[in-house]
Amino acid sequence: MEKENHNNQPAKLGRRDVLKGLATLPVLGILGYGVWKKEKYTNLKNKELSLELDLGYEPPVLHPIPPPRDSRTIRLGIIGYGGRGEHLVRAAGFAHPSVIDEWKKGAKENKNDKRYEDYLAQEDLNVVLAGVCDVFTVRSKRAMEASANLHREGTEGKMEKPAKVYKNYKELLADPEIDAVIIATPDHWHAQMAMDAARAGKHVYVEKGMTRTVDEAFALRKTVEETGIVFQLGHQGRQTESY
Ligand SMILES: NC(=O)c1ccc[n+]([C@@H]2O[C@H](COP(=O)([O-])OP(=O)(O)OC[C@H]3O[C@@H](n4cnc5c(N)ncnc54)[C@H](O)[C@@H]3O)[C@@H](O)[C@H]2O)c1
Structure with missing residues (x-):
């Protein structure tokens, strides 16, 4: 070498x-x-x-809106299905199947875990989750899956036809087959979306903060009065006994 x-x-x-x-x-x-x-x-x-980031994700197929069960059924649209939106939709009776799995598992492992039992005992609000809009398609797909979970059995359970998915909130608001909306987008959207919804004749549940400015708050109040819709602001902190 x-x-x-x-x-x-x-x-x-x-x-x-x-x-x-x-x-x-x-x-x-x-x-x-x-x-x-x-x-x-x-x-x-x-x-x-x-x-x-949903790269390469195929947009979900659009389905017809499930028919109301009776003339009093409220056909609900969710705008913004993030953390809060998912929680609200669950409270309305539409838990994501994977959440049901988790609750069932919890109940099996611990007899004091009553989440699934409580969920099944929840009052029937006579609503259908008819429409979904989230700009993040991963979230709108998840909402769609929750909407189909009418039997509340989990991922292995029977599913029904899911909600219709809209590309943007204005399309959802323009649909005459939506009666009311939950708005759970980030704060800066609330006033605009709530006023657009009221003008489209939809009843509104909007998350806090209601508006960004006092002027927006007066404008929203005026729109609600003029359109005669039912309006509710979600502000759980203010509704607890301790407050
Ligand atoms: N009432 C309460 O106790 C309570 C508790 C937590 C959050 N909040 C409120 O709920 C709202 C949402 O909070 P979060 O934690 O769920 O936020 P998040 O970011 O998890 O969810 C927001 C969702 O809105 C979607 N989105 C954004 N712009 C949109 C648009 N133009 N159209 C459709 N979808 C759109 C996002 O993709 C996201 O999925 C906030 O305003 C927050 O203040 C209220």
Whole structure:
């Protein structure tokens, strides 16, 4: 074996050089494994992220609105199905099937876990979740799945026809087959969406904060009075006994 000396002449490699070279092999091995592991992790992360960001996701098929059960059934539309929207829709009787699974599991493991039992005993509000609009299609798909869960059996259970999905809230408001809306989008949308809904003749439940400015609050009050819709502001903090 040869190496170059300071005169740029090939020189013989000694036993010490060979041993030194061999000693670097495990280090290279560890480095290589590290790079492979990092790449695997990055790929996994990218996959997760693309699922989370909904890249490559196919928009859900539009279904006809489920018919009302009787003339008093309220056909509800949800605008904004994030954390709060999901909670409200669940309170209206439409839990996502995966939530039912979780409750059932909880009840199996702990007899004091009454979430599923309480949910089944919940009063029938005579509403159908007829329309869904969330700009994030992962969320609108989840809402759609909740709307189909009429039998409340979980992911293995029987599903009914899901709600209609709208690309934007104005399309949902324009649909004569929606009677009332829950607005649970971020704050800056509340006043505009609530006024648009009232003008479209829909009853409104809107989350707090109701408006961003006092002027908006007066404008919204005027619109509600003029249109004669039923309006409610969701402000649970103010409705608790402790408050
Ligand atoms: N009453 C309460 O006790 C209570 C508790 C928590 C939150 N809130 C209120 O509820 C609202 C929502 O909060 P969150 O925590 O669910 O937020 P979130 O970000 O989890 O959900 C908001 C949803 O609205 C969707 N969205 C945004 N712009 C939209 C648009 N133009 N059209 C349709 N969908 C749109 C988003 O994609 C998201 O899914 C906030 O205004 C918050 O103040 C009230």
